[in-house]
Amino acid sequence: MPELPEVESVRRQLEPALVGRTIAAAWADGHPRARQFGVDRAVGGLVTAVRRRGKYLLIDLTFDAGVRRELVLHLGMTGALRIDPPAGSDAHDRASLTLDDGRVVRFRDPRRFGRITVVDPGEYARRIPTLARLGPEPLSDDFDAARFAAQLAASRSPVKACLLSQRIVAGVGNIYADEALWRAGIDPRSRRVGRSRAERLHRVLRDVLREAIEREGTTFRDYQMVNGASGRQAAFLDVYGRAGTPCARCATPLVRTVVAQRGTTYCPHCQRW
DNA sequence: CCTGGTGCCTGGGTGC
């Protein structure tokens, strides 16, 4: 489940391979329900940057006559990018980009939750509404603690749903929502998060994401980096996937429930409403 | 506007 740390790790490996290269050919499998739009419009584009917003990868392309476009990639739940994977293509390859140096970037996505789309720069509203309304980058100065607290206070949703919405803060998924709420000592179902607790959540969310980036993300099954390596964060998670094991703070067995239609693990003793 | 619920998709796990 690639979230911000996983997508950032992929971005860092992708950037040196792509910047300065031209897209020589592009392919998408054309599955009727796949969210693949205008992939062929990447052909001929010079890659000038590989950026990330939340869980989205944004590849800036410049064409002849100064035309610019963006290739927007979302890895969904099981998506992974590989460059020149050994043994060639895979039954789960959904799209690929051939570069002018002969290398091939392959988008593998068994469950087809990912997306690949070419749009005019910044024109997200039609095809990618979540990106159009994405909240601030959590590791940037745009992520302001007071504003975060005010937005949590204004919402009537469970705090975990707020974190997953992408609107209040970008890039948080199920793993790091659970981790941050555990570290902040906040019950994921709470609809009443006051200012001081919101500021603590703001701080620990940034810590959790930074630590995960340092370890190049969490690999459970499908997530891997461009070079095929796994992230190293899984062994350091405090709650995600650890229901029934003792809480690292108070030794109470962690409990699994459902919040915002997502499996949720928390400590019933030290995470408070 | 906001909120909550459903569907998409497929590999892996479970229970009979």
Place this chain on the structure above:
DNA sequence: TGCACCCAGGCACCAG
């Protein structure tokens, strides 16, 4: 062993 079923979850979409 075989098979039906269910679950994982990021996001789009819809109803109220």
